[in-house]
Amino acid sequence: MSEFNLPDATRRGFLGLAAGGAALAAGASALSARAVRTRARIVILGAGAGGAAIANRLSERLEGAEITLVDGRAQHWYQPGFTLIAAGLRSANYAVSGTGDWLPRGARWVQEYAAEIDPEAQAVTTTGGTRLEYDYLIVSTGLVLDWEAVEGFDLSMVGPQNGISAHYASPELAETSWRAMDKFLDEGGVGMFGRPATEMKCAGAPVKICLLAEDMATTRGTRGKCEFFYNAQAPNLFGVPVIHHRVRQIMDERNITYRYSHVLKGIDLGAKTATYTTPDGEVTDRWDFINIVPPQRAPQVVRDSGLSWADRWTDQGWIEVDMGTLRHARYPNVFGIGDINGVPKGKTAASVKFHIPVVEDQIVSEIAGSEGQRRYNGYTSCPLITRVGRAMLVEFDYQDNLTPSFPGVIAPLEELWISWLMKEVALKATYNAMLRGRA
Numbered sequence: 001m002s003e004f005n006l007p008d009a010t011r012r013g014f015l016g017l018a019a020g021g022a023a024l025a026a027g028a029s030a031l032s033a034r035a036v037r038t039r040a041r042i043v044i045l046g047a048g049a050g051g052a053a054i055a056n057r058l059s060e061r062l063e064g065a066e067i068t069l070v071d072g073r074a075q076h077w078y079q080p081g082f083t084l085i086a087a088g089l090r091s092a093n094y095a096v097s098g099t100g101d102w103l104p105r106g107a108r109w110v111q112e113y114a115a116e117i118d119p120e121a122q123a124v125t126t127t128g129g130t131r132l133e134y135d136y137l138i139v140s141t142g143l144v145l146d147w148e149a150v151e152g153f154d155l156s157m158v159g160p161q162n163g164i165s166a167h168y169a170s171p172e173l174a175e176t177s178w179r180a181m182d183k184f185l186d187e188g189g190v191g192m193f194g195r196p197a198t199e200m201k202c203a204g205a206p207v208k209i210c211l212l213a214e215d216m217a218t219t220r221g222t223r224g225k226c227e228f229f230y231n232a233q234a235p236n237l238f239g240v241p242v243i244h245h246r247v248r249q250i251m252d253e254r255n256i257t258y259r260y261s262h263v264l265k266g267i268d269l270g271a272k273t274a275t276y277t278t279p280d281g282e283v284t285d286r287w288d289f290i291n292i293v294p295p296q297r298a299p300q301v302v303r304d305s306g307l308s309w310a311d312r313w314t315d316q317g318w319i320e321v322d323m324g325t326l327r328h329a330r331y332p333n334v335f336g337i338g339d340i341n342g343v344p345k346g347k348t349a350a351s352v353k354f355h356i357p358v359v360e361d362q363i364v365s366e367i368a369g370s371e372g373q374r375r376y377n378g379y380t381s382c383p384l385i386t387r388v389g390r391a392m393l394v395e396f397d398y399q400d401n402l403t404p405s406f407p408g409v410i411a412p413l414e415e416l417w418i419s420w421l422m423k424e425v426a427l428k429a430t431y432n433a434m435l436r437g438r439a
Contacts, residue, residue, distance in 0.1 A: 045114050046338075048071070048073075048076065049434065052103055054360060056436055056438075057357075058363065068109075071111070072113040080428070081428065087213075088182060091175060092174065093171070112126040112130065115127045119305060120306075146294050146296065149294055151265060158176050164177075164269075165178075165292065166291070167209060184288060184289035185217050189226065190287050193207075193231065194233070194293065195293050198296050198315070199296065199313065199316060200347065202347065203347070204394075205293075206230075206293050211254075212385060214254055232258060232260050250386060262283065267290065273286050273287070318342030326341060326362070337356060338351070345378040345380045350379065358376045380395070380397070381393070390415040392415055393410050395412060
């Protein structure tokens with residue numbers, strides 16, 4: 001469809017997406033032209049989306065600050081693109097760039113990982129033995145994928161030879177996962193999808209890959225040979241009730257079987273079976289294709305640091321930050337950005353976009369002698385792909401309220417081409433602008 005044939009409202013929506021990047025750009029704060037002079041030492045753990053973005057913004061706002069990023073990764077991964085890669089819509093290199101490409105000049109990048117965090121002494125020790133003392137610590141390490149928690153599985157099994165997908169693992173394994181799904185869609189059989197019981201990044205991604213697979217089978221004419229099962233970890237398909245009901249409706253319309261409170265325990269590759277824990281005991285099912293999404297947790301160095309919640313998410317280790325300020329509850333010079341935060345919502349790239357100005361405001365205001373005013377309201381966005389060329393742009397907050405960025409243009413619970421364009425075209429450009437501190 002040509003842009004020039006679109007209805008006026010849709011055309012305006014598309015132009016808004018192209019110019020502003022839709023949901024990620026909404027609420028962005030412009031960088032202040034006036035810098036605050038300081039000698040503050042700021043250590044940022046992790047140079048991914050949150051770490052790179054906050055480093056760029058603080059470099060602009062704080063004149064004379066000593067900003068150090070600690071991260072041993074040479075590659076930056078655009079993780080919102082992994083589902084597109086795993087569905088054969090992009091190649092692995094779509095999601096790969098260099099970590100150093102996004103970091104500000106003047107900031108120090110220690111290309112090692114954190115080995116110890118001592119919030120009492122206000123110091124971090126790296127795997128290479130470097131000790132970094134700080135006045136402010138920003139934890140933006142992301143999370144770790146606990147593949148070992150899935151009994152009988154390891155990443156060497158991923159691929160068409162075994163019918164196994166693990167699209168969260170890496171860009172390369174997302175591409176290998178596509179080859180496994182492609183074979184399944186041609187040959188047919190039983191396809192298993194689902195998510196873990198832990199908190200996780202982009203909780204909509206397992207739903208997306210299931211819906212994309214079903215749509216592709218329909219398009220190929222092989223849908224009659226394929227069975228699709230979605231195993232939800234809870235008594236719902238999505239944690240926000242109105243979105244759960246819409247996803248359930250879509251799965252009903254497309255004859256996708258969904259099962260509640262089914263958590264993957266392990267697989268038997270030889271028998272091609274998967275065992276799930278349920279409230280009524282274990283259930284074992286046969287599969288021809290399975291998409292594995294593992295439990296997700298804080299990195300061990302964070303869990304050992306004393307920064308985690310003592311009475312919540314104790315098996316996962318998310319850090320104990322205030323829901324609004326993202327400031328640590330017990331160590332006021334420590335902040336969290338991104339997946340590592342122990343808050344009820346907010347493990348998406350769009351959430352990172354809304355974490356950054358809050359942490360920036362809290363730190364800069366304190367250094368300037370005032371109190372930060374910005375608060376994070378739990379904003380989370382998920383371009384929930386339902387078909388090739390269609391998606392729902394669902395956005396919500398801590399209270400499960402829908403918070404649409406384009407009311408009257410993008411209906412959040414409708415499967416729209418414009419929402420697909422947001423995921424396909426606008427999101428990555430806005431993500432890259434966010435890394436630079438410009439969105």
